[in-house]
Amino acid sequence: MELQNRTAIITGAGKGIGKAAAIALAKEGVHLGIIARNSSDLESLQSLLTSTYGIKVYCAPADIADKEAADGAIQSLAEQLGSIDILINNAGIAQFGTLLDMDPVQWNNIIQTNLMGTYYVTRAALPTMLKQSSGTILNIASTAGERGFATGSAYCASKFAVIGLTEALMQEVRKSNIRVTALTPSTVNTELAVNNGLSIGDEDRMMQPEDVAELILATIKLPQRVFIKTAGIWTTNPQ
Numbered sequence: 573m574e575l576q577n578r579t580a581i582i583t584g585a586g587k588g589i590g591k592a593a594a595i596a597l598a599k600e601g602v603h604l605g606i607i608a609r610n611s612s613d614l615e616s617l618q619s620l621l622t623s624t625y626g627i628k629v630y631c632a633p634a635d636i637a638d639k640e641a642a643d644g645a646i647q648s649l650a651e652q653l654g655s656i657d658i659l660i661n662n663a664g665i666a667q668f669g670t671l672l673d674m675d676p677v678q679w680n681n682i683i684q685t686n687l688m689g690t691y692y693v694t695r696a697a698l699p700t701m702l703k704q705s706s707g708t709i710l711n712i713a714s715t716a717g718e719r720g721f722a723t724g725s726a727y728c729a730s731k732f733a734v735i736g737l738t739e740a741l742m743q744e745v746r747k748s749n750i751r752v753t754a755l756t757p758s759t760v761n762t763e764l765a766v767n768n769g770l771s772i773g774d775e776d777r778m779m780q781p782e783d784v785a786e787l788i789l790a791t792i793k794l795p796q797r798v799f800i801k802t803a804g805i806w807t808t809n810p811q
């Protein structure tokens with residue numbers, strides 16, 4: 573798919589994988605709507621991308637775990653962009669601990685952000701794609717959505733659910749020319765990983781957010797008539 577002058581909304585674009593995806597799409601001439609809670613992260617990315625690539629970038633600071641906030645952000649970005657060709661559901665949080673050690677509030681927060689946030693944002697954006705009779709939705713899941721591990725009950729539950737949501741929605745909308753894909757990266761060198769002790773010490777040997785952005789770009793660039801259902805990306809370096 574030719575990307576010049578297309579439009580994309582990216583959640584969690586303030587840092588990490590979402591920011592790298594925003595930069596990769598901006599280089600291709602895609603106009604962007606970016607969402608995160610921290611507005612100064614969004615504003616500095618906006619000024620970098622507009623000055624470097626001459627594209628339009630609109631910011632919508634919002635907590636996607638809040639349905640009204642997610643609805644408002646998508647509505648305002650859709651109006652400003654005029655269309656939503658691509659939606660990247662990337663915003664997510666992680667916290668690990670045994671099922672008994674994790675506070676139910678923390679557990680619920682992970683489900684609300686990773687699962688319900690993805691659902692709220694998608695539900696708000698989908699009518700625009702259906703009207704256009706085209707679109708691409710990428711959900712950033714995780715290897716944690718394919719394989720459970722001790723201390724990962726909340727995070728794994730949220731990511732298994734995102735993969736289920738992705739596959740069910742894919743079956744609903746593929747005949748409307750809308751592609752829905754789940755990407756399942758293993759550990760990536762971002763604050764989310766490092767803050768949870770997932771760094772291997774030598775950060776250069778870890779997968780970088782820019783590497784995941786390459787996969788995001790390659791997935792989107794496929795002809796509109798085809799899509800990747802689920803794709804994993806791993807580092808060649810043993811961890």
Ligand SMILES: NC(=O)c1ccc[n+]([C@@H]2O[C@H](COP(=O)([O-])OP(=O)(O)OC[C@H]3O[C@@H](n4cnc5c(N)ncnc54)[C@H](OP(=O)(O)O)[C@@H]3O)[C@@H](O)[C@H]2O)c1
Nearest residue numbers: 584586587588589608609610635636663664759760762764
């Ligand atoms: N890093 C890894 O090892 C790894 C591996 C596989 C999958 N993933 C997934 O990749 C995605 C991105 O993770 P990352 O590693 O890039 O994390 P990150 O560096 O911590 O960035 C996460 C982004 O999401 C935003 N965000 C978090 N909660 C939000 C909310 N409630 N509403 C709106 N925005 C929110 C954050 O901004 P604010 O805090 O300002 O809201 C930030 O911009 C996540 O879904 C994660 O589960 C990560």
